[in-house]
């Protein structure tokens with residue numbers, strides 16, 4: 001066990017737990033901290049990298065940011081008990097490590113900011129009750145709203161919709177408001193924010209704000225490459241912000257360089273262009289290196305000073321003040337049952353190539369390879385490429401959830417699960433999103449250049465050149481027609497389905513079945529085709 005410099009008090013009053021995604025020296029957990037009798041507690045444990053098969057980028061960003069934060073705490077003279085992954089006494093799980101510390105330090109109480117993960121909360125509560133210690137959970141200041149406020153908002157509503165929650169928060173916090181009216185007379189500028197790049201592709205995209213690994217990060221990279229060598233992805237390009245200073249630099253660069261075009265190209269994709277006009281701030285926000293308040297206020301200030309247009313700023317603020325708060329409310333009001341939901345009864349396995357990118361579908365190859373290399377993909381790549389394919393294929397939402405929780409640097413369950421199971425896979429039957437986000441390959445063709453370099457044709461649903469998205473899209477509508485009929489937002493898509501005659505439907509279903517067979521793991525495929 002490594003005590004980072006500071007001697008610990010002899011009799012410990014509070015053991016203050018700081019998790020890997022709670023890296024804020026001003027967090028609620030530290031309020032009232034007395035270095036003469038309290039101890040801070042942080043632990044790197046293998047469980048957090050293995051409970052899902054975490055990608056190397058995700059493991060490294062957490063470990064590096066934790067170590068940098070620990071350095072800040074100890075430089076400030078705060079007593080900290082920090083366990084490194086390779087410490088000989090490392091118990092391997094948060095629960096076992098905490099038990100060791102409780103036995104050694106005998107605190108009177110445990111304090112922490114509420115965790116972002118139901119599994120972690122459950123496990124730490126278990127330890128506290130085993131030792132009959134009070135565990136004080138404090139509110140997380142890294143959100144505009146509390147879970148209680150969300151529950152209040154949701155009470156009595158038949159349907160939850162982002163738009164109402166978002167407007168409520170805009171009014172309450174006075175963001176982009178002129179008196180009690182939205183700035184510009186509109187709450188929502190979505191219609192202005194759906195451009196593609198056109199034939200010429202993205203022009204003069206600013207270079208991403210990257211940070212060369214320092215000695216601490218290099219040590220983490222070496223550790224992850226050794227300890228988790230078989231985990232997906234690579235650390236060759238690791239350059240994420242891992243300190244508050246770096247996160248603030250990344251925020252400033254985004255506001256100055258990318259925000260003005262964020263809205264226009266929010267949904268657009270282009271082969272080999274990972275960063276585009278997005279902020280890449282989700283990881284810093286989720287690790288709590290930045291507060292959502294400072295990010296939103298910086299964006300609003302850019303609009304007020306004429307640096308960025310309203311449509312871009314509103315579009316960006318809606319992601320943080322709207323979606324980020326909304327998904328957190330859904331997570332904490334629905335867990336733990338939410339994890340098991342599967343409204344479409346999807347039972348297929350995740351194709352093995354999701355872990356390698358080894359597919360001949362150009363859009364998926366690009367999105368998955370980029371994800372494994374960088375730990376990042378933007379929202380439309382997640383929703384309308386990787387997520388859309390698993391939804392159409394009929395993959396179990398729980399398997400899809402595990403993949404998303406594994407591969408992204410910003411993946412923490414409170415935000416990842418509702419986005420994956422709810423928004424992307426419609427596993428909650430419409431609680432999170434008003435309809436399944438389904439589209440054919442033509443959507444990807446419209447929003448990117450992927451189809452130009454692909455062996456498939458998004459206009460074809462059957463035959464050797466049929467785009468799997470297009471085949472599976474019609475097949476999805478055929479399979480779920482009865483369920484979707486009651487949804488007015490699906491009316492147009494079902495009307496188009498009704499134009500297909502019986503033979504076209506049969507041909508599509510047969511092609512979809514054949515495609516599905518090819519995605520089965522090799523052993524199942526052999527058994528199904530009689531080769532075993």
Ligand SMILES: Cc1cc2nc3c(=O)[nH]c(=O)nc-3n(C[C@H](O)[C@H](O)[C@H](O)COP(=O)(O)OP(=O)(O)OC[C@H]3O[C@@H](n4cnc5c(N)ncnc54)[C@H](O)[C@@H]3O)c2cc1C
Nearest residue numbers: 278279280281282319323324378379382383410411416419
């Ligand atoms: C299937 C799926 C899984 C996802 N998993 C995660 C996840 O594990 N962690 C995560 O932070 N986001 C997740 N998202 C939401 C979103 O895709 C990412 O926040 C975004 O792509 C991060 O890139 P960025 O910082 O460049 O975002 P930008 O496009 O620049 O957006 C700005 C910020 O808004 C917030 N934001 C945007 N969209 C959402 C959203 N739908 N829900 C919550 N916050 C949002 C993020 O904090 C983001 O940094 C997921 C979306 C989908 C469809």
Ligand code: SF4
Nearest residue numbers: 361363441451454467
């Ligand atoms: S043709 Fe289909 S599979 Fe190929 S890139 Fe376009 S959408 Fe993707």
